[in-house]
Amino acid sequence: MVRRLVVVGASLAGLRAVEAARRAGFDGEVVLVGDEAHLPYDRPPLSKAYLADETPSEPWFRTADHLRDELGVTLMLGTPASGLDAERQVLRVGDAEVRYDALVIATGATARRWPGTEELGGVHPLRTLDDARSVRAALDAGARTVVVGAGFIGSEVAAGARKRGLDVTIVEALDVPLSRSVGTEIGEACTQLHREQGTDLRCGVTVTGFEERDGAVTAVRLSDGSTVAADLVVVGIGVIPNTGWLAGSGVRLHERDGGIVCDESLWTGVPGVYAAGDVMHWPNPLFDGEVMRLEHWTTAAEQGACAARNAIEPGRDEALSTVPYFWSDWYDHRIQFVGIPRADEVRVVSAEQDDDRFLALYRRGDRLVGVLSVDRPTQIMKYRRLIVNRASWTEALEFAGVSTQQAVTR
Amino acid sequence: MRLEIDYSRCTGLGICEAEAPDLFEIQEDGSLSLLVERPTADSRAAAQAAVAGCPTEAIRIVED
Numbered sequence: 001m002v003r004r005l006v007v008v009g010a011s012l013a014g015l016r017a018v019e020a021a022r023r024a025g026f027d028g029e030v031v032l033v034g035d036e037a038h039l040p041y042d043r044p045p046l047s048k049a050y051l052a053d054e055t056p057s058e059p060w061f062r063t064a065d066h067l068r069d070e071l072g073v074t075l076m077l078g079t080p081a082s083g084l085d086a087e088r089q090v091l092r093v094g095d096a097e098v099r100y101d102a103l104v105i106a107t108g109a110t111a112r113r114w115p116g117t118e119e120l121g122g123v124h125p126l127r128t129l130d131d132a133r134s135v136r137a138a139l140d141a142g143a144r145t146v147v148v149g150a151g152f153i154g155s156e157v158a159a160g161a162r163k164r165g166l167d168v169t170i171v172e173a174l175d176v177p178l179s180r181s182v183g184t185e186i187g188e189a190c191t192q193l194h195r196e197q198g199t200d201l202r203c204g205v206t207v208t209g210f211e212e213r214d215g216a217v218t219a220v221r222l223s224d225g226s227t228v229a230a231d232l233v234v235v236g237i238g239v240i241p242n243t244g245w246l247a248g249s250g251v252r253l254h255e256r257d258g259g260i261v262c263d264e265s266l267w268t269g270v271p272g273v274y275a276a277g278d279v280m281h282w283p284n285p286l287f288d289g290e291v292m293r294l295e296h297w298t299t300a301a302e303q304g305a306c307a308a309r310n311a312i313e314p315g316r317d318e319a320l321s322t323v324p325y326f327w328s329d330w331y332d333h334r335i336q337f338v339g340i341p342r343a344d345e346v347r348v349v350s351a352e353q354d355d356d357r358f359l360a361l362y363r364r365g366d367r368l369v370g371v372l373s374v375d376r377p378t379q380i381m382k383y384r385r386l387i388v389n390r391a392s393w394t395e396a397l398e399f400a401g402v403s404t405q406q407a408v409t410r
Numbered sequence: 411m412r413l414e415i416d417y418s419r420c421t422g423l424g425i426c427e428a429e430a431p432d433l434f435e436i437q438e439d440g441s442l443s444l445l446v447e448r449p450t451a452d453s454r455a456a457a458q459a460a461v462a463g464c465p466t467e468a469i470r471i472v473e474d
Contacts, residue, residue: 298425301463301465323428336424375440377422377424377436377437377438378438380424381424381425381427381431384428385428385431
């Protein structure tokens with residue numbers, strides 16, 4: 001019988017795990033372990049409202065009192081987990097050993113740094129609250145800003161800096177930003193949003209080095225021979241799952257990125273050990289068991305809750321089946337994506353001249369698998385429902401009001 | 411049961427509409443419309459999912 005649930009990782013997935021356990025009536029001991037000294041906090045605002053030119057609200061999810069008194073959670077914050085002994089059912093945290101009956105791993109991921117910049121002032125990833133505070137302080141000081149990587153985080157930072165009227169350059173190694181995450185045509189369309197706002201977007205260019213004075217960055221050197229002056233460099237080039245501490249534990253790790261490999265019910269294959277959030281891969285039944293690792297708010301929340309419910313009730317084995325959803329706010333535009341972007345065809349179904357708003361459908365085989373919208377907020381969740389219901393491509397085009405005859409002949 | 415929206419928190423992300431399309435709808439301008447202020451008991455599970463899923467914690471169920 002599960003008497004002690006330990007959740008390692010105190011961000012969204014970890015918080016949802018402890019909340020779901022209590023909601024399910026679990027009255028045993030709950031321990032929440034986090035590597036940062038902070039209470040659980042919400043990340044999406046860190047690259048959005050938190051960077052705006054006004055006093056930010058602190059992104060805490062819950063107070064320490066709430067976690068302790070309402071949820072009955074024992075908090076262990078400020079020290080990362082350092083090992084797992086699955087035989088003895090013990091989690092190592094610093095010098096402490098924490099015994100568990102059930103364990104949910106939600107240790108997330110770490111933003112990749114630009115090699116050699118660990119000690120260079122003014123160069124930051126943007127993943128943690130401390131990162132956001134540093135970036136915000138630099139923007140407050142009027143920093144000339146260079147963003148490395150035109151992904152969603154980098155684009156949000158660029159938008160925040162431009163809104164303050166600061167000079168912003170984005171450096172992107174790919175010829176078309178986001179082409180891997182949303183496809184070339186749509187990546188190109190999103191690019192326009194930057195150019196319209198006066199952000200200097202340079203594609204097909206890489207960083208070759210940094211210039212510095214007194215330990216702080218002053219400029220970024222690029223592969224095209226140019227140099228861009230900078231007081232702040234924000235690096236948004238992806239993340240690495242935090243699983244180094246699991247070496248030798250028996251938990252299976254993905255050969256490509258080291259993320260945890262789970263089954264449909266988010267079980268790791270090690271007795272009593274489940275995983276949730278950015279750290280893990282799982283086969284999503286809604287997409288025929290395609291194995292995915294997502295870095296989305298909604299999925300992390302759902303996975304945390306599902307993993308905890310399964311962990312406290314052995315044999316329950318609830319599968320997590322879901323349509324991924326993410327959003328990104330650029331300037332005054334909102335980009336929303338539901339589903340998965342790897343597709344055989346991407347079709348823009350609503351776009352008008354001189355209007356940034358559009359909606360694009362992603363087809364795989366005969367099925368609608370994804371939809372991206374820019375400023376079409378009333379439509380996106382209606383398409384999500386089509387994906388949940390495994391709508392065919394023909395049904396999706398009909399819903400969009402596109403002639404299906406045209407679709408067949410194309 | 412009555413639904414309450416804190417419009418100062420809501421940013422129109424639409425997860426409530428995904429969970430409970432009969433109760434919530436995001437409008438063309440991105441604002442949230444509450445379609446049913448007093449849902450019946452049949453909608454309780456969907457309403458609870460919307461409350462739990464809202465990233466800005468803008469929805470509340472108030473028991474009468």
